[in-house]
Amino acid sequence: MDTLRDALDDWSSGGFGWLEWDGAVAEARTLFARFIGVNPTTVSAVGSLGEAAATVAASIPRGRVVVPAQEFRSNLFPWTAGHEVVAVPPRHGSTRLEDLIDALDENTALLAVSEVTSREGQRLDLSALRTATDRVGARLFVNLTQSLGALSFDLAAVRPDYLAVHGYKWLLCPRGAAWLVTRPDLVGELRPLAPGWKSTGPPYGYFAGPMRLATDASRCDASPAWLSWMGACAALRLMLSLDARIVERHCLALATRLIERAREIGLRPLNDGGLSQIVVLRVEEADTIAARLRHGGIRATALGDRVRFGFHYFNNREDVDAVVRVLSK
Known part of the structure; x- marks a missing residue:
């Protein structure tokens, strides 16, 4: 936040240097490549997961694409452009x-x-899917x-052909910074x-000339929103x-604690697969419960018949106990 505040101050004063700001894309690419364990030359800087998926969909030969029917739309709809999509239905509400x-x-x-299905918080076995x-x-x-x-993430075990992530979730980035590997x-x-x-x-040109x-992978870079990068x-x-x-x-321990405490008060988690940092509980009146949680300073997402919680490194056991106190009511 301090970085963004300083940048906004520079912008509002008219003293910013856009060339320096533009260089943030290359720095972010290098930092992300180091974090995930790949060569920066394989990383495209894009604006969203949907853009990453659509880029791949438009680049690969036309064919049959298999995707979970309950997949988030940004990883579902892009594949319908020119491909035969096989949407695998859930069983008992889960992929x-x-x-x-x-x-x-x-x-x-x-x-x-x-890797993690956000509707039920299930962590899929990517190594098994790679083998398949x-x-x-x-x-x-x-x-x-x-x-x-x-x-x-174990890159060597999964060996994905394409890997995409929007940084605004668990990487704590501003919205608008995403990567395609x-x-x-x-x-x-x-x-x-x-x-x-x-x-x-690079070196970039601005006017005329052939498109080479x-x-x-920077060939698929989007024109950057500077502050995001x-x-x-x-x-x-x-x-x-x-x-x-x-x-x-740490995150999995907190998720386990919430699952155990929720079961004690009669609530059932929807995930019966691999554990993740996301816990989804089946409830009645999810919108009402989410509102009560917000009133208690707790953010959760209502999804019809379920409410979803996510844990990060900055959360602790007291956060879990606060959730349970509200749910117990």
Whole structure:
């Protein structure tokens, strides 16, 4: 927040240097690449998860894309542009790993999934999905928006062909800073959705001339919203100062505590798969409960017949107990 306040002060005074601000994109790319463990040349700086998915959808050969029917729309709707989408229905209200695997066949071009399903807080076994896609020769697109920052990610075990994350969730970035990571040998396939002056890579030109796409993943960079990327740099420096394994253990311990305490008062969690930092409880009158939680200084999301909570490193056991006190009423 201090970074953004300082930038706004500079802007309002007319004293800002836009070239310096524009450099925040390259710095954020480098910091993100270090955080996730990839080469910066494989990272595109985009504005949202939907843009990342749509970029891949427009770049790969037309084919069959398998996606959970309950997937967040930013990782669902982009695939409908030019592809046959196989939407795998939930079973008993939850996305099932085995159903996703069963939906794959030799005609599947790509499987698109989120590591954590935000409707029920389930953490999917990405390594198992990688094995399944390898078996049929399909590519794997992984959305880490609901996990990266709170949960650690094993890049070597998953080996995604494409990895995307919007930083405004668990990476604590301003909205508008997102990344698409592409397997190195597939970078040449990428085509920008909206080619512009950023598509050529440095040194950038402004006027006329031929369009020669950058040889690396920056060819799909969006024209940056400067403040978003300046804030992203500050957030990523903070995230890099933390031990990701310790952060994950802390967040999962809080989620486990809420699940146990919720069961004691008769509430049922909807996740019966892999544990994540997101806990979703089935309730009656979810909107009313969410309003009561807000009145008590607790933010939660009402989703029809359920209410969703998320834990990060800055939360503690007292936060869990405060939630339970409100739910007990």
